[in-house]
Amino acid sequence: QSALTQPPSASGSPGQSVTISCTGTSSDVGAYHYVSWYQQHPGKAPKFIIYEVTKRPSGVPDRFSGSKSGNTASLTVSGLQPEDEADYYCSSYAGNYNLVFGGGTKLTVL
Amino acid sequence: QVQLVESGGGVVQPGGSLRLSCAASGFTFSSIGMQWVRQAPGKGLEWVAFIHYDGTNKYYADSVRGRFTISRDNSRNTLYLQINSLRAEDTAVYYCAKLWLYSAGWYSMDHWGQGTQVTVSS
Numbered sequence: 001q002s003a004l005t006q007p008p009s010a011s012g013s014p015g016q017s018v019t020i021s022c023t024g025t026s027s028d029v030g031a032y033h034y035v036s037w038y039q040q041h042p043g044k045a046p047k048f049i050i051y052e053v054t055k056r057p058s059g060v061p062d063r064f065s066g067s068k069s070g071n072t073a074s075l076t077v078s079g080l081q082p083e084d085e086a087d088y089y090c091s092s093y094a095g096n097y098n099l100v101f102g103g104g105t106k107l108t109v110l
Numbered sequence: 111q112v113q114l115v116e117s118g119g120g121v122v123q124p125g126g127s128l129r130l131s132c133a134a135s136g137f138t139f140s141s142i143g144m145q146w147v148r149q150a151p152g153k154g155l156e157w158v159a160f161i162h163y164d165g166t167n168k169y170y171a172d173s174v175r176g177r178f179t180i181s182r183d184n185s186r187n188t189l190y191l192q193i194n195s196l197r198a199e200d201t202a203v204y205y206c207a208k209l210w211l212y213s214a215g216w217y218s219m220d221h222w223g224q225g226t227q228v229t230v231s232s
Contacts, residue, residue: 003154034217038155045205045222046147046155051213057220089155093217097160097169101147104154 004029004090004102011108012080020105022073022090028100030071034093037066037075040104041086050075077107085109112136112221114206119226126196130226132189132206140164140184143209143216146191148202149225158204159191160216169216174200196230203227 005023012018022029022037029035037050048057050066053073063078073092077084090102118130132144146158159180160169168180179192189206204226207219 003156034213034215036218038219040155045224046207046219047222048210048218048220051210051218055213057210057212091155091157091217093215098171099157099160099217101155101157 002100004092004100006088006090006102006105008103009106009108011110012077013110014080014082016080017076017078018080018107019074019076020088020090020107022075022092022102024071024073024092024094024100026071028071028092028094029068029073031095032093033068035066035068035073036091037064038089038091039084039086040089046089080109082109112208114208114221114223116204116206116223116226119204119228121229121231122196123232124197124230126230127192127194128196128228130191130193130204130206130228132191132223134187134189134206134208137208139182139187142211144180144182144189145207145209145216145219146178146180146189146204147207147219147222148200148204148228150199150202153202156202160209161189162216193228196228198230201228201230 038046040046094100208221210218210220
């Protein structure tokens with residue numbers, strides 16, 4: 001199972017919005033509503049921020065939002081803050097009891 | 111609060127074996143599915159394996175199937191990963207993670223441990 005495709009990097013200034021894409025196929029992202037997103041700061045464990053494409057667990061700021069169109073899911077971070085600088089990973093159920101992650105995107109807050 | 115503490119990592123020669131453990135606390139371990147996810151140095155996350163709350167169903171990534179075995183001891187609140195026939199490409203930090211309950215299926219993880227390093231080198 002191939003990894004989902006994410007841009008290696010993204011950036012924005014404080015207060016701006018940034019969108020990170022996660023492209024899969026009709027067998028994973030396009031087939032299921034089970035895309036999740038995780039935030040990882042250097043040397044830290046991943047943190048859960050989005051599930052089922054658009055839903056936020058309690059405690060996650062509403063500045064984080066998710067969406068999907070066809071085989072591509074997206075994470076938008078609005079009102080960028082310095083602490084949003086981190087790596088972001090998407091994941092999707094891929095059928096046949098497989099889970100696949102994206103390669104990760106390094107978000108830089110300028 | 112939820113705590114997941116991995117242990118058992120180390121340096122091992124190619125072809126060797128290790129058993130990783132994940133001690134869980136702060137939630138009803140016996141009621142929740144668990145995952146292992148790994149991260150090679152400087153690389154992204156890679157799903158490894160999942161086990162249902164009662165151990166009856168287990169799923170594996172193609173890259174590890176036949177070499178890795180996930181298991182759990184609900185009486186000890188502990189998750190395990192037996193890793194055999196280790197290869198250089200298995201070098202990674204191995205995380206255990208707890209299933210997010212408020213979603214259908216087993217596809218999201220809401221708490222992660224800090225990870226244990228496995229290095230395969232001669």
